[in-house]
Amino acid sequence: xxxxxxxxxxxxxxxxxxxxxxxxxxxxxxxxxxxxxxxxxxxxxxxxxxxxxxxxxxxxxxxxxxxxxxxxxxxxxxxxxxxxxxxxxxxxxxxxxxxxxxxxxxxxxxxx
Numbered sequence: 001x002x003x004x005x006x007x008x009x010x011x012x013x014x015x016x017x018x019x020x021x022x023x024x025x026x027x028x029x030x031x032x033x034x035x036x037x038x039x040x041x042x043x044x045x046x047x048x049x050x051x052x053x054x055x056x057x058x059x060x061x062x063x064x065x066x067x068x069x070x071x072x073x074x075x076x077x078x079x080x081x082x083x084x085x086x087x088x089x090x091x092x093x094x095x096x097x098x099x100x101x102x103x104x105x106x107x108x109x110x111x112x
Contacts, residue, residue, distance in 0.1 A: 002044065002045075002046065002075050003043070003044070003045045003046070003047065003048060003050075003051045003072070003073065003074045003075065004042065004043070004044055004071075004072075004073045005042070005043045005051060005055070005069060005071060005072040005073070006032075006040055006041070006042055006043075006069075006070045006071040006072075007040070007041045007042075007043065007055065007058060007067060007068065007069055007070065008038060008039075008040060008041075008066075008067070008068045008070050009023075009038065009039040009040075009041060009058065009064060009066070009067050010037055010038050010064070010065040010066045010067075011037060011039070011063050011064055011065050012037060012063060012065065013036050013037045015063040016034060016036070016037060016039065018063070019039065019061060019063055019064070020034060020039060022061055023039070023041055023058065023061070026054060026057045026058065027054065028043050028044055028045050028050060028051070028054040029041055029042070029043050029054050029057075029058065030042050030044075037065075040070075041058060043055060043058075048074060051072075051074075055069070
């Protein structure tokens with residue numbers, strides 16, 4: 001499974017070099033484009049958890065004016081297969097009442 005995201009970071013032009021150096025030290029992140037006061041950073045991770053942790057590290061860097069996720073791709077084949085195997089899709093397709101459907105997902109904790 002692979003997640004791929006691009007992030008646009010804007011900072012004061014005189015801080016871009018030191019910011020790019022700091023980003024190079026963050027696991028899963030790479031600076032792919034630098035132009036005046038902007039950086040395009042790519043986050044490559046194996047799962048959403050790792051991607052979010054890398055983004056939070058970027059967000060915490062000093063001297064940022066703004067940070068925005070521009071593109072995000074998650075390979076969801078494994079998650080889709082889990083949903084199929086669990087019977088959740090058939091349950092929803094049978095027009096089951098919403099109050100009878102149990103939600104087990106979370107971006108903060110993994111399913112067992």
